[in-house]
Amino acid sequence: MSVLTPEPNDQPHLLLACSECDLVSAVVCDQDDQWHACPRCHHPLLRPARSDQATPALAFTALILLLLSLAFPYLGFEKSGVERTVTVAGAANELALHQHPLLSAIVLATIVVIPALYLIAVCWIHLSLMQAWRLPGALFLARWLPRLQPWMMADVFAIAALVSLIKIIGMAHIQLLSAFWTFAGYALLLLVTVTRMNTIALWQRLLGTLRQPARSRPGLTALKQRLIGCAWCGQLQPLGHHHCQRCNSALHDRHPFSLQRVWALLVTALLCCFPAHLYPIMVTSSLGQSDPATIIGGVLLFVDHGDWPIALIIFAASVLIPFGKILAIGWLCLATRRRRVLDMAGQMKLYRITEWVGRWSMIDVFVVAIIVGLFQLGNILTITPGFGGLAFSGVVIFTMLAAHQFDPRLIWDQQQRLAHVGQRMEELK
Ligand SMILES: [Zn+2]
Ligand SMILES: [Zn+2]
Secondary structure (H helix, E strand, O other), rough: OOOOOHHHHOOOEEEOOOOOOOOOEEEOOOOOOOEEEEEOOEEEEEEOOOOOHHHHHHHHHHHHHHHHHHHHEEEEEEEEOEEEEOOHHHHHHHHHEEEEEEEHHHHHHHHHHHHHHHHHHHHHHHHHHHHOOOOHHHHHHHHHHHHHHHHHHHHHHHHHHHHHHHOOOOOOOOOOOOOHHHHHHHHHHHHHHHHHOOHHHHHHHOOOOOOOOOOOOOOOEOHHHOEOOOOOOOOOEOOOOOEEEOOOOEEOOOOOHHHHHHHHHHHHHEEEHHOOOOOOOEEEEOOOOOEEHHHHHHHHHHHHHHOHHOOOOOOOOHHHHHHHHHHHHHHHHHOOOOOOOOHHHHHHHHHHHHHHHHHHHHHHHHHHHHHHHEOOOOOEEEEEHHHHHHHHHHHHHHHHHHHHOOOOOOHHHHHHHHEEEEEEEEOOO
């Protein structure tokens, strides 16, 4: 297997181990405006370090917009002379009032609590960087920032609001209220803040430049050099330590029992698929009559009304993506044992798509939260959440956990072993 070695140069450089394929690369560190990608698997090693004053300012503005979104009504509607408005927290509260406190907690955590903690942490760390001394908790928060990132879903909620509007536009007169716009602004600024964060550069500012172990060199995997790279701060260090000597995060040369954990999470996700599709996701009650609707039932209703685009979005988010994700992660687990040379660019593409796409399946859960929050009109029309929604959020969470637990370095290790065996066979001929 060929390994690209970076050109030698006189500029100061960092040695970083790729967290997806373990190859050690030299990154020239005075080219601040450039992305640096791993030469073997093209995983971004270092993001451009943009103006650091702008990042906390964006995070602070996003926090203010979040507070405004919580304080004012989000959507309003009028049906049969009855007017009603709903706030973001009110929608989550209605789920809790209808015997689904866990679903309510999941919605609030992913769209409000985790993003708020992330934004506060970004502001606190940057405030600490402006002081002559380090503020308490700055290192702890820096360790947690990248771990919180996958669980922030404000952008998914904003898209879910648009899907809900299309779903209910024929049932009532809908108004977009002030919090709708502030929430969209908050979701956008949160996204911009996340894309500007450069974890390795942040640790450099907090703790100074990375120290390179004496025997490290680019072009070989860290494991081959008896080294291990910290996935969070980038520090290369000798094997044998359980915690990073620089940032104190847990270190794994390969995630322990990675495949067993992934299979267990995939089976749990698959088991959740049954109640998610068999039980109703919401129940509509009007004038004494109850009408439960499953996920597939909702898709078919859109097809009946001729709303093909929205039927396709819900079908993709609720059926194709979760099942496709379970199959894709299962395939990647098997790839770590395959005894033939694989197209590694294809495997890595599959792994990254699987990681990126998972959270978008939460659209359906958020749509339920918004519709349940709005339609509480007593006997005229009341919509309550069904058990299917909670089971479906279980599918999304367990497949996301499985994707995060999977260690793609295991596929590279297997391919490297095969290449080594092939080389030995050639020599023996
Ligand atoms: Zn790589
Ligand atoms: Zn570290």
